[in-house]
Amino acid sequence: MRRTRERRTLVALAAVVPLLLTGVAACGSDSGGGDVTITFVWWGSDGRATLTKKAVELFQQKNPKIKVQTSFSAYAAYWEKLATQTAGGRPPDVLNVDTRYLAEYGGRGVLADLNEGAGKSISLADVNPELAATGVYQGKRYAVPWAQNTPAMLYDPAAFTAAGADPAKGLTWDQYAEATQKVSAAGGARGTTDFGILDTTLEIWLRQQDKQFYTPEGKLGFTADDLRRYWQLAGRFRESKGASAADVTASYNTSPEQSPLGKKLTSSEFAYDNLLPAYQKANGKPLNVAPYPTGGGGSTGQYRRPSMFLSVSARSRQQEAAAKLVDFLVNDPEVGKIVGTDRGLAPNLKVRAQLASSAKGADKTLYDYEAALEPKLGAAPPVPPKGAGAIQKLLQRTYEEVAFGRMSVDDAVNRFMSEAEKGLQ
Amino acid sequence: MTTVRTPDPPVAWDTPVRARRRDRPPGRRRKSRPEAFAFLTPWLLGAVALTVGPMVVSLYLSFTDYDLFTSPKWVGFGNFAHMVTDDDRYLQSVKVTLIYVLVSVPLKLTVSLLVAMLLNTRRGGGGFYRAAFYAPSLLGASVAAALVWRALFMGGGPVNEVLASVGWHTPSWVDDPRFSLASIVLLGVWQFGAPMVIFLAGLKQIPAELHEAAAIDGAGAVRRFRHITLPMLSPVIFFNLVMEAIHAFQAFTPAFVIGGGRGGPADADLFYTLYLFEVGFQDFRMGYASAMAWVLLAVIAIVTAIVFKTAKLWVFYDDAGERR
Numbered sequence: 156m157r158r159t160r161e162r163r164t165l166v167a168l169a170a171v172v173p174l175l176l177t178g179v180a181a182c183g184s185d186s187g188g189g190d191v192t193i194t195f196v197w198w199g200s201d202g203r204a205t206l207t208k209k210a211v212e213l214f215q216q217k218n219p220k221i222k223v224q225t226s227f228s229a230y231a232a233y234w235e236k237l238a239t240q241t242a243g244g245r246p247p248d249v250l251n252v253d254t255r256y257l258a259e260y261g262g263r264g265v266l267a268d269l270n271e272g273a274g275k276s277i278s279l280a281d282v283n284p285e286l287a288a289t290g291v292y293q294g295k296r297y298a299v300p301w302a303q304n305t306p307a308m309l310y311d312p313a314a315f316t317a318a319g320a321d322p323a324k325g326l327t328w329d330q331y332a333e334a335t336q337k338v339s340a341a342g343g344a345r346g347t348t349d350f351g352i353l354d355t356t357l358e359i360w361l362r363q364q365d366k367q368f369y370t371p372e373g374k375l376g377f378t379a380d381d382l383r384r385y386w387q388l389a390g391r392f393r394e395s396k397g398a399s400a401a402d403v404t405a406s407y408n409t410s411p412e413q414s415p416l417g418k419k420l421t422s423s424e425f426a427y428d429n430l431l432p433a434y435q436k437a438n439g440k441p442l443n444v445a446p447y448p449t450g451g452g453g454s455t456g457q458y459r460r461p462s463m464f465l466s467v468s469a470r471s472r473q474q475e476a477a478a479k480l481v482d483f484l485v486n487d488p489e490v491g492k493i494v495g496t497d498r499g500l501a502p503n504l505k506v507r508a509q510l511a512s513s514a515k516g517a518d519k520t521l522y523d524y525e526a527a528l529e530p531k532l533g534a535a536p537p538v539p540p541k542g543a544g545a546i547q548k549l550l551q552r553t554y555e556e557v558a559f560g561r562m563s564v565d566d567a568v569n570r571f572m573s574e575a576e577k578g579l580q
Numbered sequence: 581m582t583t584v585r586t587p588d589p590p591v592a593w594d595t596p597v598r599a600r601r602r603d604r605p606p607g608r609r610r611k612s613r614p615e616a617f618a619f620l621t622p623w624l625l626g627a628v629a630l631t632v633g634p635m636v637v638s639l640y641l642s643f644t645d646y647d648l649f650t651s652p653k654w655v656g657f658g659n660f661a662h663m664v665t666d667d668d669r670y671l672q673s674v675k676v677t678l679i680y681v682l683v684s685v686p687l688k689l690t691v692s693l694l695v696a697m698l699l700n701t702r703r704g705g706g707g708f709y710r711a712a713f714y715a716p717s718l719l720g721a722s723v724a725a726a727l728v729w730r731a732l733f734m735g736g737g738p739v740n741e742v743l744a745s746v747g748w749h750t751p752s753w754v755d756d757p758r759f760s761l762a763s764i765v766l767l768g769v770w771q772f773g774a775p776m777v778i779f780l781a782g783l784k785q786i787p788a789e790l791h792e793a794a795a796i797d798g799a800g801a802v803r804r805f806r807h808i809t810l811p812m813l814s815p816v817i818f819f820n821l822v823m824e825a826i827h828a829f830q831a832f833t834p835a836f837v838i839g840g841g842r843g844g845p846a847d848a849d850l851f852y853t854l855y856l857f858e859v860g861f862q863d864f865r866m867g868y869a870s871a872m873a874w875v876l877l878a879v880i881a882i883v884t885a886i887v888f889k890t891a892k893l894w895v896f897y898d899d900a901g902e903r904r
Contacts, residue, residue, distance in 0.1 A: 231841055235861045242648035263649040402735055402752040405845035545863050555846040559757055
């Protein structure tokens, strides 16, 4: 009996030991020598990934001691993944941050203050001072701008010329309403994608009236009455059928391929100027970029927007290598050439001037557009508060209630204001 | 997220198993075998580290305010109170999920039983049809099936075109709040394969003599279905009902994909699990999300318990006599 018991224990050990060994082996790390490895993540399409990986390769050639592991995902998935990684205590060393989430991550101590330590080696000397001033939240530099874009209108020039309008010259909101109605009446695609759901367009419209979306203290910068007037403006477009039908509006998705203009369901849409090539590819027709319609003679409200930020994780053990990569991506002329206008214009003005002189096609349209607009562009608004990502979705949701006729504008405004105040506490 | 243990498949009518268990000599029944535990170790490690551990942590988090980055702050029952008093979207998500469970589960069970009965008749090609009807279930929770569904039912999609050709002009099914949930219910019902296969097995267990005897006594098809098929099949119906209800409460993928990852147009597809995910991973309120997960677990447990309690009234086991 005793012997059988021993044999059983042996069998048991035989079963467990290999398991433990594999566990131990998996824990062993493979870093060695003087080389350091850093991780770098961003959001975007496959096309952007190809360009970005090329830039990273160039960095590795020039810094053979640093190895960069990259990964990327689509915008929404990117934030979900990043939140999980951060909560798990292993955020990436270098990461892409959007202005909507800067307060969320910076304010919670996830991002390193680049005015301190290794971050000081990142040069912003050749970056437009107003653009360089972005990325600072509550006195700390949590990010540096990687590219510049501006909110803009993208449109199908053929459709608008046929309707007797030239958005490139600048329209008033009244003229735009009339033009979109004519475009829709001509059959085919509707005049514009209903902008009642777009937080950026609301922001620009507010700026045209010297108001702001968020105050520097992180509260809403507009009143219920402002929102009511904005949705009444959108309502004019919707009711005259100049703007997309409610179900098309509801299918809106931030990627150019999935948006109504990209799917040829509308002839114009408010987006960002750097998305022109992507929209053009999705739509198939030659598109153009125009300034925002105005209230008549006034400012367009557009501004120099940091289209993307680069940040370094506060927990990164490789602060120096990480800062080096950030500086390289922002300032290296070769990188500017590789990544082109995919994220927007290069932040470094010397690099940008070099690239502008040799641009072609949609890139050239973009450079010409921003060059013409440059003197009129304002400074970016203050960093949006924590919860700004949710406000964007709240605006979309409540306006959909109006567009589908399930709620009056007044009720929707009340719901938006009360939920937004709760969300921004 | 928490998962719920599923009940064992119904074996009540399967008397041989029961008999064998009884035949076993009583002494050998509960002997401890250390090597058995050794072989169970990998599973035990997994269960403790990957299921029990996280569940304990999430129970703790459900009583805290936790934003994923900074340490959790204890708030007692604050999260639970917030759900019922101050969160309209939470109530919307409860409403959407209840509608989905109450509509899709009976519909799916009915369809799967009807198809199982069709396949149970002796006709050629039964195996082929069985496989064909089962296939959608294999694709069940997949993102691909939901994407195809979205493409089928979107504005200008094939479903729109076909309906328009017979003069019925509909908007995009998936992007209109009136139809969006219906299209997700339809996707759920389309995946009736798993309950169907179980129904089919149950139907094959019903002795043909019962039907023959009833037919000789003059019972028609409807009467035989009502008085023979349904009672004999009730353990299987019970099993399928419990399984499908649990699945329906936990539905996530179709709503996530078809609703564009944000609860669909005007929150029409805001499933409970979807809102939970959004709260936890997009709004960084993991404490609240954990509280929501535990409420869901409790509700599923209560609903399952109620179904089990009522089972005595309508589920018949053919060995009921022996049990007494």
